[in-house]
Amino acid sequence: MADIASRQRHLRTPPLLWAVIGTLAALLFAAAIAFRQPIPGDAATARMLDQVVLWQSLIPRAAVALLAGGALGLSGALLQRVLRNPIADPSTLGIASGAQLALTISVIYASVLGDLPRELVALVGGLAAVFIVLALGWKRGLEPVTVALSGMTLSLVAAALSSALVLSHGEYVMSLFVWGAGSLHQQSWDGAITLSWRLVLGIAASAILLRPLTVLALDDASAKSLGMAVNGARVLVIGVAVWLAASVTAEVGVIGFIGLAAPAFARLGGVRSPREMLIVAPCLGALLLWFTDGLVQLTAMGGSDLIPTGAAAGLLGGPLLIWLLPRLSVAERPGAQGPVARRLARPGRGFLLLTLLLATAGLMALFIGRSFDGWTLVTGQMFEDIFPFRGPRVAAAIAAGALLGASGTLMQRMTGNPLAGPEVLGVSAGAGVGFAVVLLFTLTPSLALMMTACAIGSLVALVIILTFSAASGFGPERMLLGGVALGATGLAILAAVLAPGDGRAIRLLGWMSGSTDRVTGFEGLIALGAAVILIGPVLLLGRWLDILPLGAPMVRGLGLPVSRTRMIVATVAALMTAVATYFVGPLSLVGLIGPHLARLAGFSRGSYQMIAAACISATLMVLADWLGRMVAFPYQIPVGLFAALVGGPYLVWLLRRGPAKGA
Amino acid sequence: MTLSRRRLMAGLAASALLPAASISNARAATPELRVATLDWALLETLLALGVTPVAGAELVLYRQVVVEPEVPASVADLGLRGTPNYEALRLLEPDLIFGSNYTSWSDPILRKIAPVENFSIYGRGAKPYANSEQAALTLGARLGRSAAAQALVADARARLEAFKARLAGHDGRPVLVINLGDARHFRVFGPDSMFGEVLERIGLANAWTGTTRYAAAAPLGLETLAQMPDAIIVVIGPMPPATRRMMAESAFWHALPNVRAGRVAVLAPIDPFGALPAGLRFARLLAEAAPFAGRATARG
Numbered sequence: 001m002a003d004i005a006s007r008q009r010h011l012r013t014p015p016l017l018w019a020v021i022g023t024l025a026a027l028l029f030a031a032a033i034a035f036r037q038p039i040p041g042d043a044a045t046a047r048m049l050d051q052v053v054l055w056q057s058l059i060p061r062a063a064v065a066l067l068a069g070g071a072l073g074l075s076g077a078l079l080q081r082v083l084r085n086p087i088a089d090p091s092t093l094g095i096a097s098g099a100q101l102a103l104t105i106s107v108i109y110a111s112v113l114g115d116l117p118r119e120l121v122a123l124v125g126g127l128a129a130v131f132i133v134l135a136l137g138w139k140r141g142l143e144p145v146t147v148a149l150s151g152m153t154l155s156l157v158a159a160a161l162s163s164a165l166v167l168s169h170g171e172y173v174m175s176l177f178v179w180g181a182g183s184l185h186q187q188s189w190d191g192a193i194t195l196s197w198r199l200v201l202g203i204a205a206s207a208i209l210l211r212p213l214t215v216l217a218l219d220d221a222s223a224k225s226l227g228m229a230v231n232g233a234r235v236l237v238i239g240v241a242v243w244l245a246a247s248v249t250a251e252v253g254v255i256g257f258i259g260l261a262a263p264a265f266a267r268l269g270g271v272r273s274p275r276e277m278l279i280v281a282p283c284l285g286a287l288l289l290w291f292t293d294g295l296v297q298l299t300a301m302g303g304s305d306l307i308p309t310g311a312a313a314g315l316l317g318g319p320l321l322i323w324l325l326p327r328l329s330v331a332e333r334p335g336a337q338g339p340v341a342r343r344l345a346r347p348g349r350g351f352l353l354l355t356l357l358l359a360t361a362g363l364m365a366l367f368i369g370r371s372f373d374g375w376t377l378v379t380g381q382m383f384e385d386i387f388p389f390r391g392p393r394v395a396a397a398i399a400a401g402a403l404l405g406a407s408g409t410l411m412q413r414m415t416g417n418p419l420a421g422p423e424v425l426g427v428s429a430g431a432g433v434g435f436a437v438v439l440l441f442t443l444t445p446s447l448a449l450m451m452t453a454c455a456i457g458s459l460v461a462l463v464i465i466l467t468f469s470a471a472s473g474f475g476p477e478r479m480l481l482g483g484v485a486l487g488a489t490g491l492a493i494l495a496a497v498l499a500p501g502d503g504r505a506i507r508l509l510g511w512m513s514g515s516t517d518r519v520t521g522f523e524g525l526i527a528l529g530a531a532v533i534l535i536g537p538v539l540l541l542g543r544w545l546d547i548l549p550l551g552a553p554m555v556r557g558l559g560l561p562v563s564r565t566r567m568i569v570a571t572v573a574a575l576m577t578a579v580a581t582y583f584v585g586p587l588s589l590v591g592l593i594g595p596h597l598a599r600l601a602g603f604s605r606g607s608y609q610m611i612a613a614a615c616i617s618a619t620l621m622v623l624a625d626w627l628g629r630m631v632a633f634p635y636q637i638p639v640g641l642f643a644a645l646v647g648g649p650y651l652v653w654l655l656r657r658g659p660a661k662g663a
Numbered sequence: 664m665t666l667s668r669r670r671l672m673a674g675l676a677a678s679a680l681l682p683a684a685s686i687s688n689a690r691a692a693t694p695e696l697r698v699a700t701l702d703w704a705l706l707e708t709l710l711a712l713g714v715t716p717v718a719g720a721e722l723v724l725y726r727q728v729v730v731e732p733e734v735p736a737s738v739a740d741l742g743l744r745g746t747p748n749y750e751a752l753r754l755l756e757p758d759l760i761f762g763s764n765y766t767s768w769s770d771p772i773l774r775k776i777a778p779v780e781n782f783s784i785y786g787r788g789a790k791p792y793a794n795s796e797q798a799a800l801t802l803g804a805r806l807g808r809s810a811a812a813q814a815l816v817a818d819a820r821a822r823l824e825a826f827k828a829r830l831a832g833h834d835g836r837p838v839l840v841i842n843l844g845d846a847r848h849f850r851v852f853g854p855d856s857m858f859g860e861v862l863e864r865i866g867l868a869n870a871w872t873g874t875t876r877y878a879a880a881a882p883l884g885l886e887t888l889a890q891m892p893d894a895i896i897v898v899i900g901p902m903p904p905a906t907r908r909m910m911a912e913s914a915f916w917h918a919l920p921n922v923r924a925g926r927v928a929v930l931a932p933i934d935p936f937g938a939l940p941a942g943l944r945f946a947r948l949l950a951e952a953a954p955f956a957g958r959a960t961a962r963g
Contacts, residue, residue: 037890039889039890039892040890040891040892040893041892041893041920045892045920046892048918049889049892049918049919049920050889052889052915052918053886053889056886056914056915056918057884057886057889057915058886107903110904115904183847183848183882183884185847185848185884185885185886186847186884186886187847187884187885187886187913187915187916188913188914188915305884369750371750371751371754372739372751372754372755385753385754386750386753386754388775389749389750389753389772389775390750506745507768509745510745510746517746517747517748517749518768518769518772520771520772629748629750632742633748633751634739634740634741634742634748634751635740635742635743635748636742636743636746636748638746
């Protein structure tokens with residue numbers, strides 16, 4: 001079992017640290033009260049309004065911060081205990097993003113769905129997310145890294161889906177931004193009262209489940225021998241944790257990483273027993289969020305928070321995860337990619353088939369389409385007219401798909417983890433941050449500037465990851481978790497930029513939901529060129545790809561320098577992701593799916609798998625792009641969105657299949 | 664598919680290169696330039712000038728939010744403003760495309776379809792009303808409708824003057840123009856917004872003097888309304904369902920002096936980033952609203 005701080009140098013100062021955080025939070029609160037803006041107008045009215053603001057806004061806001069923090073702290077503690085996973089929390093399990101996506105859908109389709117209760121909607125979304133994440137991790141025994149990986153991937157996809165929905169529905173945008181980023185503004189006690197009930201019930205439920213919780217910390221066999229209905233207790237505890245987190249999301253939006261930080265700090269302070277943890281974690285969560293909100297209010301200008309509190313808390317998440325990682329004992333294990341079901345006797349035929357499929361998809365995307373008069377097969381002059389628009393986007397889709405498939409193969413081979421998609425390196429989030437930074441300076445950047453910004457963002461993310469993993473000899477688990485952490489920080493930064501809901505936000509949303517439609521002919525050629533340049537040489541490294549999944553000792557034994565090999569592979573994978581992300585946004589799951597399908601088809605050797613994955617992913621991307629243009633003509637569904645909608649459920653199904661195949 | 668193909672062949676034979684016979688007929692009938700636009704402000708200006716463009720963007724939402732001038736059914740919908748369907752636009756063969764500083768990123772692609780002319784109405788510290796007048800005049804000159812454009816501009820001014828005269832007896836309270844985002848947040852329109860400039864032109868003071876980003880400030884907590892107890896609160900639609908509930912139930916909302924005294928107006932949807940028609944629509948709906956029309960009760 002991975003436990004933080006068990007092998008740690010004895011840092012026993014934290015209770016003092018808690019006191020400091022608590023005092024600072026109280027001081028910030030006092031400052032917010034003392035320096036609240038005076039109200040103009042005649043004295044009597046001003047006094048009345050001042051009291052209203054004090055009692056209906058400022059004080060409820062502090063109460064909500066404390067209660068939401070407490071609920072998240074408790075939720076995190078429960079999840080960590082029941083999953084025996086020190087990095088589980090509502091953010092890393094995708095619960096918050098799932099709840100937010102469900103809320104977005106309920107607001108946008110309110111006319112169809114009716115006025116559903118927000119809390120119920122959030123709960124359904126959160127439960128769906130946790131179900132998917134646990135289903136993905138089940139085959140690997142809910143091992144912490146895998147669970148966090150699938151959770152963060154799901155978070156990314158859910159965030160991108162939300163943004164695509166927002167984008168397709170212009171006018172209610174503002175409220176969705178605010179919820180998404182977790183704003184704590186209050187004008188009544190309603191939120192505080194709702195949350196306090198949830199917290200009280202949550203604590204009561206946890207107290208009742210205390211004995212099962214203690215037992216659940218043991219492994220399943222011991223728990224069973226003590227006569228526990230292990231799975232029943234697990235489901236109950238997870239249900240309580242999701243309900244707490246979903247209530248917070250329904251009330252104030254997504255608030256990142258408090259549920260991760262609170263139990264971690266508690267453990268650091270020497271808290272061991274479940275009973276202590278269930279008391280200390282909510283208290284610390286409450287203090288942390290209160291403190292964060294105090295900082296946010298301190299920097300607010302004229303009633304407008306510089307960044308929403310939820311995003312501010314999210315910004316703490318990445319560094320916190322990175323700091324936690326070295327304290328997390330992760331056993332490096334050989335690759336879990338078990339034997340393939342069958343191995344292709346003649347891969348040449350397989351490649352021929354894949355190439356044919358790709359060519360068919362490409363030709364169909366080029367020649368068949370819809371116009372205002374219905375379906376058309378374009379030929380002759382009309383084809384010449386249309387080609388400048390279709391050609392580049394088909395080229396970009398092929399190139400991006402191939403790059404993501406290749407990058408996914410590299411990542412999965414290097415880490416031996418079947419859930420390591422290109423997204424998880426944090427590289428795509430880095431590209432997004434680069435894009436956002438450019439938008440801070442100019443609303444209308446040129447294409448070259450945007451591309452450069454994406455590339456720089458990706459490279460910075462990559463350098464951070466590599467520097468960080470170098471300390472651990474490029475251990476794959478560490479590298480993945482570092483990528484997840486960086487991705488989380490990137491998402492928080494993006495949420496903060498999106499929050500004002502101005503023109504920049506719209507541009508950023510467009511990129512996040514992934515779209516190939518603005519690709520010029522020149523860019524399409526660049527994309528294809530990049531695909532050839534980046535994928536070609538890697539084929540020469542087939543031996544590395546065959547050896548890497550065997551684990552470090554084996555790699556060393558076969559005479560490869562482990563660190564350097566991993567570093568080179570990671571760099572190539574990141575470059576591939578950076579180029580692809582620029583065209584199709586950060587969420588396409590095809591980089592995760594392609595390699596799986598390739599293995600399933602029997603392409604087991606490293607270089608074979610990579611070519612097959614590149615072909616398959618390119619085909620998927622072209623199809624997703626084409627369908628996205630066709631289904632709602634003349635409205636277009638962004639390619640990344642479509643790929644995720646189709647790919648997501650398939651991936652879950654794939655990974656749940658027989659043990660020899662998916663994992 | 665066969666039908667389309669046959670039509671296509673017919674189109675080719677006529678060397679019109681168009682998939683639809685209807686479109687080529689329309690083209691033969693009107694010798695004018697076939698124009699298209701991705702920007703709502705320009706779309707409403709074109710319609711106000713009596714020009715029917717061949718294509719506009721996101722018309723489903725336009726009909727809900729912009730409302731007037733009405734878009735004729737003959738205008739093709741190009742899809743979302745953020746991801747317009749270039750192929751569809753190409754098939755419509757416009758002669759000229761009008762864009763704004765918000766669509767200029769797609770210029771390289773649009774130029775492959777037709778020449779692009781861009782207008783800049785909104786921006787930090789911009790004067791959207793004055794810019795809209797200029798845009799109308801430029802569009803009029805470009806499309807041979809100078810007289811219509813001059814009439815539009817003059818008529819708009821005259822109507823604003825009329826509203827100004829009508830509101831002259833008003834008590835001089837400043838006006839706060841807001842959008843409600845959800846039950847807890849709103850955004851406010853500053854002096855560099857269309858609403859702000861129209862207020863100025865009809866002789867009303869804008870209660871918001873703080874900073875804005877691109878015409879509207881970032882979302883504010885609803886409690887900020889307590890800072891402006893004197894203002895008349897003007898809420899621009901559309902309103903999300905949660906905000907209607909808030910207005911009905913919130914103790915804070917009902918504690919506000921503005922709300923107590925009925926100094927609140929809820930207006931029908933108006934495009935906050937529109938041009939002259941949107942500005943006029945705002946002025947008209949505002950002047951008809953309870954706090955200004957002199958009726959005793961206001962909607963809360």
